[in-house]
Amino acid sequence: MNKFSLLGIMAAVGLLAGCASPTDEIRGMQPTGVSFTEALATEYRDFALFETDQMYDFGDGRYFAQKGLAAADGEVVLPESLENWDLPDSAIGDLSAGRTRLVQLLDANGRTTAPGLAAHAQARFDCWVEQQEENHQAAHIAACREEFLAALAELEIAMAPEEEEAVVVPIEPEEFRIFFEFDRYQLADSINGQEIIDQVLAEVQELGMPAISLIGHADRAGPGDYNFGLSLRRADAVRQALIDGGVPADRISVAGRGEEDPLVPTADDVPLQENRRVEILIQ
Missing domain, CATH: 3.30.1330.60 (OmpA-like domain)
Incomplete structure (x- = not known):
């Protein structure tokens, strides 16, 4: 994957400088920035440590720790691009549709309207992508996908415009x-x-x-x-x-x-x- 080229460079620089790895750094991070970037940094921290400490996937753990650290510094971190992952053809349609809906909501001020929901939806989308590439733990794939879709639905509801109260006669749909x-x-x-x-x-x-x-x-x-x-x-x-x-x-x-x-x-x-x-x- 393209992301591992970046990880290799970052790891080499860290070793030469005597710095801690991104996974070590994110354990004690102090997020800064707006509510969305703080929430996103926390989401990526939890995901990175799960991959590292429970799944022993040190490569993906470092990668998502790096995304979390960037968010903790107040940077705008985007959902994963599908072309950077080796995904099965059967999954690309669903992932692409999900990413399109997510980006539309983020670009429509979802980051400020509902920062916690937006951050959770983005992190769960990245979880779905990562698990789908591995493609051998069906329960984990389904969990990430369902959590993403649930968060996306909540985000859509949170961003729906408020309507003035009115007396409405109920009608059958x-x-x-x-x-x-x-x-x-x-x-x-x-x-x-x-x-x-x-x-x-x-x-x-x-x-x-x-x-x-x-x-x-x-x-x-x-x-x-x-x-x-x-x-x-x-x-x-x-x-x-x-x-x-x-x-x-x-x-x-x-x-x-x-x-x-x-x-x-x-x-x-x-x-x-x-x-x-x-x-x-x-x-």
Whole structure:
């Protein structure tokens, strides 16, 4: 990985100067800077020491300790770039979609609006990348991914604009469904995608930009982890189509259910079009 070239240089300089390693330094660091960089430094410290002390992964421990020290000095440290890691092709789509959403929130003042959540989301994303490259501890990969997605969802909620209190008569959400071809997620691969998108956009205009929830689903054919990512990609494709149609991004929430909660219950490994869907709730 490209990051280890940098680590090698830093390690050589540290040895020549008689300095402690980044892992040793971060144990007693005193973060400075704004709330976000302080929180991020703490997140990276915990991650680096976990990799060093519990997983005995000294290389990644040093690398993330260096990121933590940079954050502790008040520097802006970015989420990992995927091209610097040797990742399996099957994981790149989910990681790329996650990083895009994270960077959009960070660039939309997420670092100042909710610094703790933003720092946690970034560190958990980097954890997901690191574990996915190793690609041999499924439980660790899933834990980092789920913690990242949960933090991302909380960050989206925290950044949603506050609305004035008003007396509102509760209404039942209106629901639309888009169905997809087997193992596909682009809107062009859907059965009724553009037709439903047009209906949703018309409804949204009439209601004055209400909140929209997108929930992606997959059928039960294939591995559960893969189906979870596939369901998220389907929901993200619908989200982008709505944004392209003029719906503000902050009015849309996205979730994936994988092969859980099928519209039509089936046995495992059964492909069924009714279960390959994105549910669109307007409320």
